[in-house]
Amino acid sequence: MTAGLRTGAVAAAAGVNLQTLRYYERRGLLAEPERTLGGHRLYPTDTVTVLRVIKAAQRLGFTLDEVGELLEAGRHRPGRRPDRGLQARAATKLAEVEAKLTDLGVIADTLRAALAAGCADLITCADSPHCPLPFAELAQPASSRP
Amino acid sequence: MTAGLRTGAVAAAAGVNLQTLRYYERRGLLAEPERTLGGHRLYPTDTVTVLRVIKAAQRLGFTLDEVGELLEAGRHRPGRRPDRGLQARAATKLAEVEAKLTDLGVIADTLRAALAAGCADLITCADSPHCPLPFAELAQPASSRP
DNA sequence: GGTAAACCTGTACCCAGGTACCGTATGCAA
DNA sequence: TTGCATACGGTACCTGGGTACAGGTTTACC
Numbered sequence: 001m002t003a004g005l006r007t008g009a010v011a012a013a014a015g016v017n018l019q020t021l022r023y024y025e026r027r028g029l030l031a032e033p034e035r036t037l038g039g040h041r042l043y044p045t046d047t048v049t050v051l052r053v054i055k056a057a058q059r060l061g062f063t064l065d066e067v068g069e070l071l072e073a074g075r076h077r078p079g080r081r082p083d084r085g086l087q088a089r090a091a092t093k094l095a096e097v098e099a100k101l102t103d104l105g106v107i108a109d110t111l112r113a114a115l116a117a118g119c120a121d122l123i124t125c126a127d128s129p130h131c132p133l134p135f136a137e138l139a140q141p142a143s144s145r146p
Numbered sequence: 147m148t149a150g151l152r153t154g155a156v157a158a159a160a161g162v163n164l165q166t167l168r169y170y171e172r173r174g175l176l177a178e179p180e181r182t183l184g185g186h187r188l189y190p191t192d193t194v195t196v197l198r199v200i201k202a203a204q205r206l207g208f209t210l211d212e213v214g215e216l217l218e219a220g221r222h223r224p225g226r227r228p229d230r231g232l233q234a235r236a237a238t239k240l241a242e243v244e245a246k247l248t249d250l251g252v253i254a255d256t257l258r259a260a261l262a263a264g265c266a267d268l269i270t271c272a273d274s275p276h277c278p279l280p281f282a283e284l285a286q287p288a289s290s291r292p
Numbered sequence: 293g294g295t296a297a298a299c300c301t302g303t304a305c306c307c308a309g310g311t312a313c314c315g316t317a318t319g320c321a322a
Numbered sequence: 323t324t325g326c327a328t329a330c331g332g333t334a335c336c337t338g339g340g341t342a343c344a345g346g347t348t349t350a351c352c
Contacts (some may be wrong), residue, residue: 006319006328007329008329017310017311018328019310019311020309020310020311022331023311027309038317038318038330039330040330041329041330049269049281050269052272052281053268053269053272053281055281056279056281057268059253060253060256063309064310065308071269074266074267074268074270075269085266085267086260086266086267086268087264087266090261093257094257094258097250097257098254100250101247101251101254104243104246104247105247107205107206107207107243108240108243108244110206111207111236111243112240114232114236115233115236115237115240119232119233120231120232121219121220121232122202122203122216122217122220123195123196126195126198133202135198135199136198152298153298154297154299162340163340164298165340165342166339166340166341169340184348184349185301186298186300186347186348186349187300204339209339210338210340
């Protein structure tokens with residue numbers, strides 16, 4: 001019987017812009033809430049939790065589309081369908097994150113090599129055999145989605 | 147006394163779209179080349195090297211604006227001005243990359259924990275004390291520029 | 293000297309994830 | 323009942339790094 005939260009209250013509690021609420025609603029991440037007679041949104045109190053979940057999942061590397069699918073998957077048969085659930089998606093995402101870690105590791109090593117070699121100018125380096133910067137090979141990342 | 151390369155030849159040799167050449171010219175990364183009488187661009191042959199350098203620097207994590215500054219810094223007093231040279235900027239960039247590595251490491255650990263704990267549904271997890279997903283703390287990355 | 297390929301400029305559009313602005317309408321308290 | 327905060331919908335804009343298209347020249351080859 002609680003009246004529900006207004007957009008400002010939800011946005012403040014979750015630490016997001018209130019435009020972001022409407023944006024998430026358009027994207028299908030937030031269900032369309034009740035309205036007052038005048039048309040103002042009235043959110044259920046657990047909306048703040050949903051927003052925190054969204055933010056956490058984003059932090060873990062999921063796009064908003066993927067977050068939407070995760071929420072959807074959880075909504076109507078929690079735990080079933082092992083290929084499309086949180087476990088499978090988390091495993092996939094972990095592999096992506098690990099690929100990115102490897103790639104960034106190469107980048108860091110390369111920067112360290114450039115520092116150690118005392119490279120001073122990119123164009124000069126590109127012509128010098130002493131420069132450790134791999135101008136040709138550096139072109140593409142470990143997994144082809146940077 | 148070489149006549150110079152046309153856009154198509156440069157783009158093909160460097161492996162970029164020819165629209166990208168004009169884009170880089172607008173961004174100030176490529177100097178405005180000579181023109182034929184009819185207005186077609188004629189690039190010096192080392193333009194291909196410049197493009198490879200740009201791509202390599204991007205791969206190392208520099209934005210196009212930063213690449214532009216690096217090229218500029220190298221152009222008119224190579225090696226001088228120790229605070230703004232390649233060395234200083236590479237050191238800064240290395241610190242950024244290392245911060246991102248740390249951050250991604252936390253992400254990967256969190257995903258592994260979620261897998262190990264068998265989390266099946268985000269919303270359920272958010273209410274469960276057994277879930278390892280840190281919905282509150284996960285909000286901001288290690289260094290505040292994700 | 294004809295024709296096709298390459299090239300020109302300018303503008304619009306793409307991705308993701310929002311954010312801002314505008315003019316109007318509602319909610320709530322004094 | 324008046325006044326102000328808040329919210330509404332719609333649309334435009336932002337970042338970064340390009341890409342695409344339209345409509346019109348120029349160049350190159352036969």
